[in-house]
Amino acid sequence: MKMIAASAKIHPLSVIEDGAVIGENVVVGPFCHVGPKVVLHDGVELLTHVVVTGRTVIGRGTRIFANAVIGGDPQSLHHDGAETTLTVGENCTFREGVTVNTGTTEGGGKTIVGDNNLFLANSHVAHDCILGNHIVMSNNVMLAGHVKVEDRVILGGGSAVHQFTRIGRQAFIGGLSAVSYDVIPYGMLNGNPGILGGLNVVGMARAGMDKPAIHEVRRAFKQIFEGEGSVRNNAAAIRADYAHSVPVMQILDFIAAESDRALSSPNRGKG
Template sequence: MSQIAASAVIHPMAVVEDGAVIGENVRIGPFCRVGPRVTLKDGVELLSNAVVTGLTEIGAGSKIHPMAVIGGVSQSLHEAGEESRLVVGANCTMREGVTMNCGTVGGGGITRVGDNCLFLANSHVAHDCILGNEIILSNNVMLAGHVRVEEKAILSGGCAVHQFTRIGRQAFIGGLSAVAYDVIPYGMLNGNPGILGGLNVVGMSRSGIERSVIHQVRRAFKQIFESEGSARANAAAIRDEYLDCAPVIEILDFIAAESDRALSSPHRGKN
C-alpha cells in the first residue's frame, strides 16, 4: 500500500503505483509514472512526463524534468534481474532526458548520487556509479558502469567516461573528451584521447584554496608528471615534502590507491 503524505500534490493524469512512498510537499506533474518501490523524499518535484522506477530513493528537494528516466534496470550485459538500487541525494536537479540506472549485484548492488548535483539534458549515469556532492554533468555526458566521480567535479558537454574510471575531486573534464584513465583531483583533462593538461586552478581559487597552496600543488604536479620515472613512483617519492599540504596529499593518495584503470598524464594520456 502506498504511503502518500497529505500535503503531496499529484496531478490526476499521473500514475503512482501502489507501494510508492511519497513525502511531504511532493509535486508530481501530468503524465509522470512513479513505480511501486520508489521513495520520493519531502519536497521532490516531478514536472511532467518523468519516470521514476526500480528500487529508487530520491532525496529531499530534488527536481526531475520531463522525459527523464530514473531508476531503470542496468544496461549491463550481465543483468539478470537481481535486486539492486539507486539512491539520489538531496537537492539534485535532473534535466530533460536524463537517465540513471540501478546497480548490479556484481558491482555492489547500488548506484549512488550525492547531494546538490546538477545533471543537464540527456546525461547518463550507468549502473554502480558512485558520485559525490556538488557534481555537474553537462549535456550529453555519458558515465559508463562503475565510474567514481568525487565531489565538485565538472564534466563538460558530450564527454564520455570509460567503465571503472575514477575522477578526482574538483577535476574539470573538457567538452567531447574521452576519459579512458583516472583523472587526479584538481586535474584538467581535454581531448580524445583525453590528455591531462594541467590543474583546475580557476576551480581551486573559486573554492577558497589559497594562492600559496595552489603554487605548492602546481609544483607537486610538475614533480609527479615531468620528472623521470613513473607518476606513481614520483608521487611516492615526494610525499614527505608535502605532509602539511592537504590538496597535494589528496592527489598522492589518489595516485597510490588501487584502481582498475591507468592514470591520465600530460604525455601519453596514461601513466
C-alpha cells in the same frame, strides 16, 4: 498500499503505484509514473512525463524535469535480473531526458548519487556508478558502469567516461573529451584521447584555495609528472615534503590507491 503525505500534490493524470512512498510537499506533475518501490522524500518535484522506477530513493528537494527516467534497469549484458538499487541525495536537479540506472549484482548492487548535483539534458549515469556532491554533468555527458566521480567535478558537454574510471575531486573535464584513464584531483583533461593538460586552477581559486596553496599543488604536479621516475614512484617520493598540504595529499592518495584503470597524464595518448 500507497503512502502519500497529505501535503503532496499529485496530478490526476499521473500514476503512483501501490507501495510507493511520497513525502511531505512532494509535487508530481502530469503524465508521470512512480513505481511501487520508489521513495520520494519531502519536497521532491517531478515536473511532467517523468519515470521513477526500480528500488529507488530520491532525496529531499530534488527536481526532475520532463522525459527523465530515473531508476531504470542497468544496461548490462551481465545483469541477472536481481533487484538492485539507486539512491539519489538531496537537492539534485535532473534536466530533460536524463537517465540513471540501478546497480548490478556483480558491481555491488548499488548506484549512488550524492547531494547538490546538476545533471543537464540527456546526460547518463550507468549502473554501479558512485557520485559525490556538487557535481555538474553538462549536456550529453555519458558515464559508463562502475565510474567514480568525486566532489565538485565538472564534466563538459558530450564528454564520455570509460567504465571503472575514477575522476578525482574538483577535476575539470573538457567538452567532447574521452576519459579512458583515471583523472587526478584538481586535474584538467581535454581531448580524444584525453590528455591531462594541467590543473583546474580557476576551480581551485573559486573554491577558496589561496595562491600559496595553489602554487604548492602546481609544484607537486610538476614533480609527479615531469620527474625522471614513474608517476607512482615520483608521487611516493614527495609524500613527506607535502604532509602539511591537504590538496597535494589528496592527489598523492588518489595516485597510490588501487584502480582498474591507469592514470591520465600529460603524455598518455600522444603519438
